[in-house]
Amino acid sequence: MASANESQGLKIAVAIFVSLTVILAVTSYFLYSEYSKAIEQGNTARNEATQANTKASQANNNLISVLDRAGYQVQSDTATVLTTIDTDQQALVSSLSEQLTAANEAISQAQRDGATGTEVARYRENLTGLIQTFTDESTLTPTLKGSLETLAALTANQSRLATALATDNVRLRRQLENVDNVNQTELNRQQQAAQAAQQDLQNEHQKYEGLFEDQRDQLSQLQRQVAELRVQNDRLTTNLASQKDDYEDRISDILEQMKFWRDQTEKTEVVLDNADGYVTFVDYSTRRVRTNLTRSMGARPQMILSVFDADAPGLPSDKPKARIKLIEVGDRDTVATIEEQFDKNNPLRTGDQLYSAAWSPDGPQRFALIGKIDMNRDGVDDREDLKRLIEAAGGVVDYDLPTPSVGQEQGELNARISYYIIDERDPIRTPSNMRSVQEMNLDDLAFATTRTDAIEQARRLGLRPLPIDRLLSSLGYSYGMTIPGVVEASDRAAIERLLNPEGTTVPLPGTEEFERRRQEAEANSPF
Template identity: 40%
Template structure:
């Protein structure tokens, strides 16, 4: 292109020179007419040169047009054609980049579909190198560009061939796999048909069984409706019976309460004797009573003795107290613990009574509120429980004050007595300083007083008789100066006999007593 430009410039210069020479020739001819013949020859020579120069210029223009047409530029001017060629080369670079991306995508899809082999990768690599060589050519021209493009086309042809070969191999593999899959599908279809036939047969069988079950369900539904009707009738009858029983129980409870209230009006006739004294031994300080093991008596039980002619027991004047030391099948032996009056000793026929035990059923008690046994201002309900248990009774219900335990047990009509401690009747012997009570303590005390009233009311409705703590302690033979002994877990009968029976005297003691009793001469 540089040579063409130079030729064009040369042509223009030649034309300019030609014109100049013509002018000079004309002037020269005008002024040098005299030398016309010599100048005419020179003019002919110059005209021939100018003609040759014109032909050369025309030939150069024709060659420029031919090269421009060969290159394919539309612009006629050199600079415009050069710009057009540069722009086109840039477009070619972009299209080659798109071609590389398309080749990479096609190869990736082929490899994902299962294409294998290094030939495909080598062809792709060569195509990439051809594109890079075209794009990075330092002295890029028409021939080099065509060489790189031809090289790229060859590599792309190799890529296409490899892709076609891989596609053919994949197609064959796919056809083989399709054939195998078709055979397996045929097998599965046959199995499915067999399974469908079996399913239909099973379905028919289940349908028949379902019809049988529906018939049974209808029958069972009919039976269930009948049963529900019977249950409803029985429920109605049961409700009526329950209402009647509730009414009857309420009436019986009222009768029991009325009988107990009538019995309480007789201060001296309150209970039945539990047994009688059958033998008294003042030497060993023992008594025999007709209380036996089969009646539920056991050693260490405390009992109160009343006069045989007492109008009713328990009275306020017992003769004393005994503790059973031996319990037999026909009679039991008791140790005299206390005699209230020496002029009223225990005799045969006196009544044996336990406020917490009966021959057939142990007496049941309910402890309500604070229980101060020794009048020290503190709750002693545990000591009272031990005394009741030692006498053969049971504490069925317990409602302690705050900070003395939790409510336990349940009230019932089987409870014989509920025990309360009235501080007005048995005031404490000393004042107990409790300090300033907190709000929680005051609230707990209020709740306790409310519960106390509710329990007393419930006990009265159940027909349970009241008993003061002082009265119960008198029946139990309690003495403030004697410590409360818990329930014995075992009894050593020989040791008890050694402690209660007189020790046999030795011969020396007998001789000494005989000597003392012998009359003095």
């Protein structure tokens, strides 16, 4: 049973296997037949694709050749190429327009310079028309062939225009050559003249260059001398400054010594001066005296001197015996008139001493007037009268410091001044216009400071103070006396009669006749 079942199963299996084999064979057959057809169709499609690719490649190569020939690079698509061509044509139109403008300007300049040919104007019109045609073709029917044909026409027109300009230029050049020949002849002549002038200029330049060299050498020498002189000047300036300092120190030391010794002398000395001369003869009948003063001692007519006793110890402070005035000065003695005798009980005698506070045989005394000078104590400044008294006595006023209402400062203080005069006396009567101390203005206050400074400077210089009363006493001043130099009145007729008695003519002083008469008068005089 079991074996029968196995045989039945085997049969079924063989039947199934046979059936499946037949089905597989039929299926394989049909599949192989369809596969063969598909292969044939694929080969046909590949052949057609290969042919299409070949044609496309050939077309692409042709397009690349056309673009290269047209001057364009390979673009991604046709639209881009066309856009590029349009852009280039527009740029070419703009360039041609600019060239037209430049050509017109060049042609106009050539015509202004003398190009008068008719061809130039005609070719200029052709150029304008051709450029307009190219512009129209580029904007309306933009074809490369049309543009090339228009450019060819433009080139031909440009060639003919250039030829016309060259022909006209040749004509102009020939005309200019003729003009240049004439100008060259004149230029040669001018160049020769310029060369001659240049040669003359070089000769003059060489001559003056030599002079300049000499001047430079002299200048260098002078500069060296100036440098040496500057060094010497600096050295001398230094030495001068040092010497000046030494000199000022010595002067200061000498002034201090003078001041010290004057102070020491004034402490022990009871006199201020020595007698300037002596009385040698007295004649009261003619009120004249003779003195031992001479012309060589510096005595001069009109000098006023004071007379003191023969035993007077120097210049005392009391009043003198008399005041005399010199009228004749000789080489051996002098004659003086007695102007005023103060002491009637003490007559003049031979041997009486003569004093002058303003003069000495060694030279004139020098004075400084500081502040108010009121000789008669009437409250009015009398410095001008005092100056005349001092000058009449042979003295000199070197410095004068008046009050602001009287005048300005004159002269300067120096060590040669013998005395400075001050007047500290109160006036006997006060003028109605005199201000009180409380009413002093700024000028008076400033003057008080200036007066104090002047007195201090005088003391530093070693000058001795001399009160006004002692000076007036030594000058023989008395209240109400006539001041020398003051003319109160004059009678010209009387003066003429005195000078020319009975019509006689008196010679002028200094003439030979005057000297002769003076010598005769001295010989006949009892004095």
